[in-house]
Amino acid sequence: MNRSSSNSGNQGNAGSGGFCGRTRREFLWEAGAGFTGLALTGLLSSGRLFGGGLHASPSPIAPGAFKNPHAAKPPHMGGKASNVIFLFMYGGPSQVDTFDYKPKLYSLDGKTIAVKTFGRGGKRNESRVVGPKWQFKQYGQSGKWVSDLFPHLSTCVDDIAFLHSMTADSPIHGSAMLQMNTGRILSGSPCLGSWVNYGLGSVNENLPGFVVMLDPTGGPISGAKNWSSGYMPASYQATVMRSAGEPILNLKRPEGMSETAQRRMLDTLRGFNEDHLRTRSDNSQLAARIASYELAFSMQRHAPEAVDFSQESEATRRMYGMNDKRTEDFGKRCLLARRLVERGVRFVQLYAGGAHNDSNWDAHDDLVKNHNYHAGRTDQPIAALLKDLKQRGLLDSTLVVWGGEFGRQPTAEYATGTGRDHNSYGFTMWMAGGGIKGGVSVGETDELGSAAVVDPFHVRNIHATVLTQMGIHPNELSYFYGGLDQKLVGVEGAEPIHQAL
């Protein structure tokens, strides 16, 4: 099955497979005129929009007249997961100080050794070792070694598959961020969240299918490029959501506009628009646009409900650390992520860390201070998220991904201090839930933790694993653009990480 669609500018004919039995071109020029951000035309086809209590007047819009490209679609194959929460540890956490236990590294502290590294400071052949700054202990039935940075998360290791042999193509934030999010180091391609929504559609009509939540210090570098839909329509890009204030841009009615006044306005607007539609009833875009106003109105009610934490028990809030200044922000966002997943949002991405330097995991100077700070803000909330999902029976269908755009070197960046430079030769990510095998560790770095040596995996394999768990065949999910069937995992394709499945 080839889920091909097309960019209007570059769509081909049915050369490599049709879309639902129709050519790409038909898909675009008929239904494509109604590309919708959310399942708005679903409202129309289900007849709920104009049939219910909101309006009495008969509508010229025939129910069932719309095909909605964003409606939920059947997956390629049986998928274990229906939702993803990607906990993006922006800046790049150090593997040897977190989950990749390297006992020999402690005694090498301060010694200059031969080791090939490549970071923002360029390529080097030898450097001074910075020994791990935290002690490791074993946890769970799996006996997984975890550093003291994660007293809470260490209690969840039997639900987690640790991926110790990750590699990426760039040790520079800008391009590495783009690769982790879009698969390519070049700017301009759609994000993992865009691909998932493109492949599976959305099941919630009142919320976006791809949500990003940013750190209070700011966005990651390159900003919106990290949640862009690239060459796909803008409706596949992420919506930025906030856990406080106005959750979505322009959700709040302007000063002096009450809900009833707005309702009155929308009813009158609809009157004009339906008159206009009456002689143009074959134009599905006009009807879709009428529906989009109803959906916007409904989002104004439902999105604030999603961020209304008063519905959560005190115990839940405490579990996420919302009573502690240190964990409050990330705890809120983790809890919101769970609430969004419960409401059917396909892909939620949370940035732990923002802006520049020590506002994220980018520990170039004082490793201890940096990692204590960022682990301290996120450890309890993440553990709470895993446990909460599990106790609600949601972990089986929710794939949680943890990791940065790369890891860090086992050696020092500067002549003095504990700061580590970037490292894309080997780093650790982990996954839990969504059919991922718990309590396993996959792949290995060398004894310094500097480069992946056993079963190395690439960012592509992470993407392939996510798609596979969602029931999408990574090598078949394609989008025709620029003369090519573009794929998230690249034209060469990629396998999921089977050891974790």
Next chain:
Amino acid sequence: MTNSVRTHLNSAICLRFALTFLGGSLVLGETSANPKLQPASGAKERVHWAFQPLRRPSVPATAPAAAAQERMGKSTELERRPVNPIDAFVLASQAAKQLAPNSRATRRELVRRAAYDLTGLPPTLEEVAAFEADTDPQAWEKLIERLLSSPRYGEKWGRHWLDLVRFAESNSYERDGAKPHAWRYRDYVIRSFNADKPYDRFVREQLAGDELVAPSVQEEADGLIATGYYRLGIWDDEPADRELARYDALDDLVMTTGQVFLGLTIDCARCHNHKIDPVPQRDYYRLLAFFNNINHYRNGGATDESPIFSNAAEKASYLNLVREIEGKRRAMESVVAEAEARFQRSLSGSLGTNQLEGKEFEKRWEKEARAVVGDAVFEQHREARRVLPTLKVESIPVAKALVVSEPGPAVRETFLLARGNPGAPGEKVAPGFPTVLNPPEVTIPSTSPNNGKTTGLRSLLAAWIASDGNPMAARVMANRLWQYHFGRGLVRSANNFGLQGDLPTHPELLDWLACEFMASGWSVKAMHRLIMHSETYRMSSGGREGPLKADPANDWLWRFDMRRLTAEEVRDTILTVADSLNLKMFGPGIYVDIPAEVLAGQSQPGNGWGSSPASEQARRSVYIHAKRSLVTPILETFDMAETDRSTPVRFTTVQPTQALGALNGDFLNRNASLLSGRIRSEVGNSPQKCVERALHLATARKPAHDEVERGVQFLFGLRDQERLSMEDALTRFCLLVLNLNELMHLD
């Protein structure tokens, strides 16, 4: 299975699908009988319609023409006249399908359609009324001439071109830094369209403006600014692999040039032979060889910036300054050199032949030189050393442009890279045009065209692309012109005329248009006249049961397709209706207010985004600073072009975020207030008159009685039920009016 076999199969499948789709009715141009076509891969790819030489098809005669005459005869306002050949082609294709075209659109629909198509703005109510009342048989032609001569025309059509050439003013990636002087390229494009610059010249300027002979200083400046084309793409200032980054930049040029000027996805052959089209990997590197001498982009400095002048006097005075500075510098340098040489000679006795250098020399000079060279020379030396750093040509205040440059006339060798890997160079290749187009050989001239500044290779490429001998340039551009008028091209995949692209619905019409385009001297405005004078362009957009069933996608052009306004048109229309649009042209980009919530997505909120005064913020959207990672929300939600790569056709999405912004966003609400104020000042406080005026301004149509009544009831409802003042109620109604489907769509 070998590559070539697989390619062959794919193409065969592709072709079959294409034929099936078009009902097998299409004749694929020339056959492989042409002895000149030596197949590079398979003969079947070579007979693909787009690779055939361009020949002027004869215009279909009689029957369809008679039908057109008859149709026009029904129209009371029209005289009988010769049928526009476009109509003859379209009617002929419809006759075969037994489809009949729609009748003419109303005058109101037509004036609105033409105004938006040519200027991107709504017509004023006076213009609508004047056109509706104009009994001159040439009324339509006059209208089009007026619109074509409006400066607004270049702002609309320039924007189409900016979409194609991935125009943006920043680099993307971590810093997303601003490109120097990129706005001049935008202005150049607008000016070129307004001046109806011949398209072949326009192409040559962008690809090789620095190598062209310029008859005037202004044209010389245009030629330089135009080469900003090469500098508009994304640029990672901190690449993980510098050599790969250089090839990525070259790939951007091969991709953009191939798709935009030739309609070919040659970039698909970077790592291996093209999987679908007969483009061998060697052809990719042969095309790359034309660009391989370009200095890699550095975001400014002597290799990316060049002085430009608006007149000969300015240039002369600049050159005088340069000579003056260089003369002074030479003089100062010789003062320094002579004094220091004297000092060195005096030391050489004690030092042997060794010369002192660096800090050691400085120390000795300060201590001992005065005694050796004398007070006067010592002081002259001191003064010369002080002045020298200020004698820089770069510090002369002069306008600059973002330009391409090369290190000199020497041609850098180009190698085919195995699997696209810069570390695996293979066979050496010479510059060459895509072989599938049966091009001439490239002869590299023995002398550089511009005093040895460049190799001259790019002007060879430009000359061939913009020539009669290349079938693609005219075909691809004629198709784009059609697309921007009708909403889609005769070939829908406007950047891809290859085997995986769409077949033309009207191949003869396309070739005829391409021939007309060249015959007109590549005049874009002549093409607008030709197309817009046709009955096909003037048809109504109404749906009819029979044709809707037989041809729902309107492949056979039995009606004019409705369209939504583009992102820029949406924003500019709102400003126009609210009477706040500022028509100031040109200059550095403006910064409109962006909500803090959106700025919060930046790693340094607000970084790289300025603040323009309110009147500047009310300028046309084409002048908003184009920052890759920060797109103005109203433009982004209404499907502004993505700027990292060429955008041949924009999406038209419908999203609730559009509605949320239009209901609750600052921009709409601010302009609703302005509109409300405008209306009250124009018609007073009568609810009827206010409602009527608001609807009239938004739709260019006098509203019906019950529409006015609906609006008035709305005002009273807000007053009585919501306790709003009538003024506030009118502002709400104005917001409603700015959200009308009728305002956002063209018939």
